[in-house]
Amino acid sequence: MQQMIGPMRFAYTDIIAITSHFRDKLGQGGYGSVYKGVLLPGNLHIAVKMLTGSSSCNGDEFISEVSTIGRIHHVNVVHLVGFCSEEMRRALVYEFMPRGSLDKYIFSSEKTFSWDKLNEIALGIARGINYLHQGCEMQILHFDIKPHNILLDENFVPKVADFGLAKLYPRDKSFVPVSAARGTIGYIAPEMISRSFGVISSKSDVYSFGMLLLEMAGGRRNADPNAANSSQAYYPSRVYRELTRRETSEISDIADMHELEKKLCIVGLWCIQMRSCDRPTMSEVIEMLEGGTNELQVPPRPFFCDDEQFPGVESYNMPSDLTAISEEHEDDDDDESICLFESYQ
Structure with missing residues (x-):
């Protein structure tokens, strides 16, 4: 009752x-x-x-x-x-989530999960986000999807957590005020920073989920300041180059890429398209993850994978409120991470 x-x-x-x-x-x-x-x-x-x-x-x-x-x-x-x-x-x-958060497993020096398990976890996360977008009386936009906010139960079933940045909106409301836009640097959709990329919507969560997928596939954070060279520092860019080399005679690591790893990468690249209208919905993401890899096409080049900067955009300086939120979450990341929930505002 x-x-x-x-x-x-x-x-x-x-x-x-x-x-x-x-x-x-x-x-x-x-x-x-x-x-x-x-x-x-x-x-x-x-x-x-x-x-x-x-x-x-x-x-x-x-x-x-x-x-x-x-x-x-x-x-x-x-x-x-x-x-x-x-x-x-x-x-x-x-x-209570006894297994803690996903980040401590995917960023571990040891490969914790098989590719089958990673794909299963990715599907579970996608279904949870899709439920928030489509299955509730009010649409819930999370605004802070990242590995740290995915908790695991005793059977490693993933659960979307931390609604501190979430907001309730009617599903027919296409415009979300910029004051509602919060997030963590590295996962924030471009439209959260500049409206020239589109309006803030459920597709903003799709972008963050794409960055999460790429980190799950790579077993590392997307931006690695300790990488040996700049070409290896940004994982989405490296993955895109490897996936597109299939059509050339260049020697590529793609031959060593597991089919499920390849799937997570391709779906992730679709999700991080710069314009929100070019990204799939979460229900479409679920279909992609449930389908076979051969049915997936490599998407157009995401802007962040380009060597040249996007015309008219000189820099990506975070608005002060986003930076503040990010700093608060960096404090969270240092915790035991068993159950770091944020208040629903």
């Missing part, structure tokens, strides 16, 4: 009891601290984020928004169990 009507509301005294007086701290982020707890009866392990700072909405708005998020039930989206809103004390209670 509780799942049908939304998340449970806890008193602050309940939160203290659940966390054993905040004994087991999991991490610290820009929006607050996360503590492990146990919910009785049933000994359900949960993660409690105590929100800090002033909220942009009043208590009634906070409860309304949290209730909307709490009604989301999808195997690939982290479930909000409950919340606390008592005077200035606010908390979010989530299901």
